Amino acid sequence: xxxxxxxxxxxxxxxxxxxxxxxxxxxxxxxxxxxxxxxxxxxxxxxxxxxxxxxxxxxxxxxxxxxxxxxxxxxxxxxxxxxxxxxxxxxxxxxxxxxxxxxxxxxxxxxxxxxxxxxxxxxxxxxxxxxxxxxxxxxxxxxxxxxxxxxxxxxxxxxxxxxxxxxxxxxxxxxxxxxxxxxxxxxxxxxxxxxxxxxxxxxxxxxxxxxxxxxxxxxxxxxxxxxxxxxxxxxxxxxxxxxxxxxxxxxxxxxxxxxxxxxxxxxxxxxxxxxxxxxxxxxxxxxxxxxxxxxxxxxxxxxxxxxxxxxxxxxxxxxxxxxxxxxxxxxxxxxxxxxxxxxxxxxxxxxxxxxxxxxxxxxxxxxxxxxxxxxxxxxxxxxxxxxxxxxxx
Amino acid sequence: xxxxxxxxxxxxxxxxxxxxxxxxxxxxxxxxxxxxxxxxxxxxxxxxxxxxxxxxxxxxxxxxxxxxxxxxxxxxxxxxxxxxxxxxxxxxxxxxxxxxxxxxxxxxxxxxxxxxxxxxxxxxxxxxxxxxxxxxxxxxxxxxxxxxxxxxxxxxxxxxxxxxxxxxxxxxxxxxxxxxxxxxxxxxxxxxxxxxxxxxxxxxxxxxxxxxxxxxxxxxxxxxxxxxxxxxxxxxxxxxxxxxxxxxxxxxxx
Numbered sequence: 001x002x003x004x005x006x007x008x009x010x011x012x013x014x015x016x017x018x019x020x021x022x023x024x025x026x027x028x029x030x031x032x033x034x035x036x037x038x039x040x041x042x043x044x045x046x047x048x049x050x051x052x053x054x055x056x057x058x059x060x061x062x063x064x065x066x067x068x069x070x071x072x073x074x075x076x077x078x079x080x081x082x083x084x085x086x087x088x089x090x091x092x093x094x095x096x097x098x099x100x101x102x103x104x105x106x107x108x109x110x111x112x113x114x115x116x117x118x119x120x121x122x123x124x125x126x127x128x129x130x131x132x133x134x135x136x137x138x139x140x141x142x143x144x145x146x147x148x149x150x151x152x153x154x155x156x157x158x159x160x161x162x163x164x165x166x167x168x169x170x171x172x173x174x175x176x177x178x179x180x181x182x183x184x185x186x187x188x189x190x191x192x193x194x195x196x197x198x199x200x201x202x203x204x205x206x207x208x209x210x211x212x213x214x215x216x217x218x219x220x221x222x223x224x225x226x227x228x229x230x231x232x233x234x235x236x237x238x239x240x241x242x243x244x245x246x247x248x249x250x251x252x253x254x255x256x257x258x259x260x261x262x263x264x265x266x267x268x269x270x271x272x273x274x275x276x277x278x279x280x281x282x283x284x285x286x287x288x289x290x291x292x293x294x295x296x297x298x299x300x301x302x303x304x305x306x307x308x309x310x311x312x313x314x315x316x317x318x319x320x321x322x323x324x325x326x327x328x329x330x331x332x333x334x335x336x337x338x339x340x341x342x343x344x345x346x347x348x349x350x351x352x353x354x355x356x357x358x359x360x361x362x363x364x365x366x367x368x369x370x371x372x373x374x375x376x377x378x379x380x381x382x383x384x385x386x387x388x389x390x391x392x393x
Numbered sequence: 394x395x396x397x398x399x400x401x402x403x404x405x406x407x408x409x410x411x412x413x414x415x416x417x418x419x420x421x422x423x424x425x426x427x428x429x430x431x432x433x434x435x436x437x438x439x440x441x442x443x444x445x446x447x448x449x450x451x452x453x454x455x456x457x458x459x460x461x462x463x464x465x466x467x468x469x470x471x472x473x474x475x476x477x478x479x480x481x482x483x484x485x486x487x488x489x490x491x492x493x494x495x496x497x498x499x500x501x502x503x504x505x506x507x508x509x510x511x512x513x514x515x516x517x518x519x520x521x522x523x524x525x526x527x528x529x530x531x532x533x534x535x536x537x538x539x540x541x542x543x544x545x546x547x548x549x550x551x552x553x554x555x556x557x558x559x560x561x562x563x564x565x566x567x568x569x570x571x572x573x574x575x576x577x578x579x580x581x582x583x584x585x586x587x588x589x590x591x592x593x594x595x596x597x598x599x600x601x602x603x604x605x606x607x608x609x610x611x612x613x614x615x616x617x618x619x620x621x622x623x624x625x626x627x628x629x630x631x632x633x634x635x636x637x638x639x640x641x642x643x644x645x646x647x
Contacts, residue, residue, distance in 0.1 A: 018491060020448040020517040021542040022566060024551070163454050164444065176447050183546050183569045281492045281518065282445070294466040295496030296444040 003248040003315070003324055005204075009197025010286075012322060014314035017196035019284045022180040026188075027284075029103065031198045037102045038095075038205060050094045051209060054127070055084045057091075061217035061373070066345040073366035076227070077348070077376040078214055080239060087351065087378030088207060088239045089120035093189055095206030097124040100187035107131045107186045111175040113140055113168030113235075114305030115147025116351075116378060117191030122156035132156040135174040137167035140305060147382060165299045168309055172283050192236025193313035196284030200241075200313050207242025214373055215246055222371055229254040229366070232375040233357040235271070235307035237316045239377035244319075254326065256364075257316060258357045260302035261329035271300035272329035273312040274320045282311040288320065303332035303386065304352040306378070334359040336390050339380065351378030352386060396484040396512045397538050397561045400435055401597050407619030408610065408646055409436035409599060410626050411488060413456040414473070415465025416442075421635050422473045423480075428635065430483050432642035435619065436599075438515065441470060441489030448517045450573035452624040456631070467497045471505050478510035486540065488515040499528060503535040513538035513561055521551075525558050540564050542601075545585045549592070556594040565589060565598040565617060572602055573624030578612050590616035607645050 009015050009031070019027055037043055051057040059079040068075045080088035093110075100108060108125050110132070112118030118134040125132035134151055138160040141148055151158050164170040172195075179188045193200040193207075215225040230247055232240035234257045247253040262270035270276060277288035282297055289311040290298045302308045312320075319325030330338075339355030342348055350358060354377045366372055380387065387393060400407065410429050414422045422439070429437050442457035442465050449457070470487075477485070487506065494502045494516065506514070514537055519528070521541050532539050538561035543552050546569060555563060567582055578586075589598060597618035604613050605625035613620040622645070629641045 016523065017520065018518045018523070019520060021520070021547065022448060022544050022569065022571075024520070025544075025546040025548070163451070164458065169445065173445055173447055177450070177571045180448065181570050183544075278496070280495055281490075283447075284518070291492070291496065293496065294468070295493035296461060297492070298444075 003319060003322070005197070005201040005315070009201070011314045011318035013279070014285070014287045014317040015197055015200060016286050017284055018281045018286060019196045020180065022183065023176070026179060026183055027196050033103070034099065034198050034202050037099060043098060043102065046098055047095055051091065055090050055094060056082060057209065058213045058217070059083060061214055061221065063221065064346050067342065070345060071361045071366070072368055073370045073372055076218070076371065076373045078210060078243065078373055080210065080375060080377050081348070081350065081354070081379035085120050085123050086381060087116045087120070088210065088242060089117045089191060090123065091209055091242065092191065092203050092206045092238060093117070093120040093124045096187070096189040097128050097130070100189070101128065103187060105185060105187035107133070107182065108189055109133045109135070109175050109178050109186055110189045110191060111135050111168065111171040112191065113137070113171065113308060114382065115140070115144040115151065116306060116382065118156070118158070119147055119150050119154070121189050121191070122151040122154035125156060126154045133178065134158050135161050135171040135178070137161045137165070137171045139166045140168065140171070144305065167299070169297065176283065192238040193241040193315055194236040194283055194285060194311060200285065200315055203238055204241040204245055204315060207238050208245035210239070210242035210375060211244065211246040214243070218371070218373070226250060226253050227371040227373040229256055229370065229372045230375070231256040231258065231357050231360055231372060233258045233307060233353045233377060234312060234316055235260070235309045235353065236311070237313040239375050241313060241315055243373070243375035255319060255324060256360060257319065257325045257327045258360055259327060259329045260304055260307035260335070260356055261331045262301040262303070264331055265329055269301035271302040271307050271309065273310065274327040275329055277312070285314050287311050287314045288317040304335065304356065306351065306353040307356065328360055328363065330356040330359040334362060336387070338362065339387065340391065348376070349380035350376060351380050352383045354378055395536060395538055395561070397436070400484050401562060401618060406614040407435040407599065409438055409619060409621040410434050410642070411438040411440055411621060411623035412626060412630065413440040413442050413453060413460045414470050415460030415463045416456040416627070417459070417630055417634060419463040419465060420473070422470070423477065424635055425638065426477060426481055426485070428638040429642065430481050432639040433646060434483065434642060436484045436486060438486045438488045438621065439470070441467060441487055441493060443490040443493060446490060448571055450571040450624060452573040452627050456627045467493050471509060474509045484512040485510065486513040486515060487511050491516050491519045500531055503531055503537055506537055507535040511537070513540055515540045515564060517542060521555050521558055529558070542566050545569055545581070552589070552592065552594070556596055559596045561596065562618065563594065563596045563598045564621070565600045567600050567603045567613065570602060577609065578603065586616050610645050
């Protein structure tokens with residue numbers, strides 16, 4: 001059994017394309033062409049050239065000596081925080097902007113929560129001279145104003161999503177509506193491994209460069225391609241999908257997915273989809289999602305805007321239900337402490353999303369000779385105000 | 394024969410009206426349906442509200458959000474419609490997104506529709522391919538007609554497939570847009586109407602999106618069997634409440 005997507009666009013029971021007919025031509029065009037385009041030699045050359053020269057890849061696989069000593073195991077950090085724009089998100093936007101060009105699209109739309117994917121999209125649009133429209137919840141615009149300013153500097157138009165709860169899920173709805181209204185010239189760059197097939201697989205493939213690098217970097221350092229565990233935080237799950245990708249079907253590598261418990265799983269203020277979600281349909285994909293008994297999608301909560309999504313990518317829903325992945329949820333408090341700890345032990349200030357993955361070491365024991373890779377998905381600059389307020393710095 | 398199929402045989406242009414159940418007030422559902430039938434409407438589309446209606450513009454989104462806030466649920470809607478068939482004769486269609494039906498249980502939802510006297514369903518995010526493979530037999534078991542959308546971008550091959558899977562009418566979306574966002578029909582739209590007409594499909598077509606008054610109703614039904622009004626009716630309800638429904642409907646069919 002494989003944990004990769006099947007021919008029909010499903011991961012086990014999850015995935016598919018539950019979309020209105022208005023979206024069918026666009027999604028079908030992408031579905032029928034994405035693999036062939038991605039496999040073209042000229043596409044691969046351009047993609048890898050941009051990853052190297054523009055994004056700054058490969059990112060280091062850094063042995064975190066003091067952190068390892070502290071927890072009595074061997075911890076490597078995959079430094080996605082060192083990517084241009086400060087997080088792994090740009091791996092996907094570089095890939096998708098090239099895809100959009102191949103498809104002859106002139107106009108790019110995207111959704112964003114914390115603003116990282118919006119910035120990464122605005123960045124590649126500036127690079128390619130393409131029109132860029134980013135939908136962002138009105139609430140998020142207020143709490144993430146530096147990223148709004150960055151997007152504007154990069155030439156993007158930021159449109160507030162004013163419907164529903166006015167956060168990421170509503171920004172995604174607005175982007176989908178834009179795509180319905182502009183069916184010919186527009187490409188929608190989805191920022192995570194969510195949405196209708198082929199998005200989860202396409203985004204996972206663009207992010208898979210993360211585990212591709214881990215394999216050969218670990219070989220150089222430990223004489224093996226396979227760590228004992230790969231740990232990543234999961235909101236929609238794109239950094240996790242990239243970090244797991246080449247290990248999905250290798251049972252020797254443990255997969256640990258870390259979700260945001262918010263104020264605690266039972267508090268009603270949480271984003272731990274695997275613990276609180278049920279199968280359903282969100283943004284065109286069948287997956288686990290947080291919803292009422294009546295099937296209305298509920299609003300999640302996490303201190304980290306990047307984990308604040310009521311669903312999870314279908315790949316991860318399948319990793320959870322098949323038990324291939326170990327799912328752990330981490331509270332705001334534990335995550336914030338872990339972020340501060342990494343800063344003190346290693347001189348690296350992580351994004352709060354990433355801090356959730358780091359907090360696992362307080363909750364779960366690893367063997368002394370285990371090799372544990374943590375995907376350090378983003379840097380903490382964008383979260384400085386949250387850290388300042390939280391710790392009274 | 395299903396009430397929808399009966400209605401489609403009538404020798405006139407048909408008017409269908411959409412409203413969000415639970416809006417403006419939670420318990421308006423029955424009164425709106427009764428008044429719509431009395432005003433001469435041919436079909437009614439009862440909107441089952443959803444938190445994230447992807448294919449809808451701001452008017453229907455807001456009415457859905459308000460309906461949910463008013464306390465509308467799938468259970469509540471079936472409760473409200475329990476005796477509707479003793480009072481109403483025209484076809485009733487439930488239009489809603491797939492997730493609430495999944496959570497209710499698709500078979501249980503279909504069974505309940507049949508018991509209530511619902512004739513058909515419009516589920517914008519249940520694609521025809523998935524329906525054909527997984528749900529067609531179930532819908533047919535309960536005598537429900539599922540209605541699919543086509544748009545100006547839908548390929549001829551796909552329209553033919555949708556026509557072969559359908560056994561009521563085809564919901565023809567007038568332009569590439571979400572609901573409630575167009576004003577009037579241009580030449581491209583007329584050409585699209587003509588193109589579909591000339592395909593000589595086995596299912597009649599009812600046009601939706603962008604119809605709001607007599608003029609747009611006439612333009613939409615030049616070739617098609619009928620037309621659907623949604624957002625414009627909801628705006629009317631928002632402004633006038635439920636007391637002047639016939640004042641909105643009567644001028645359209647003049």
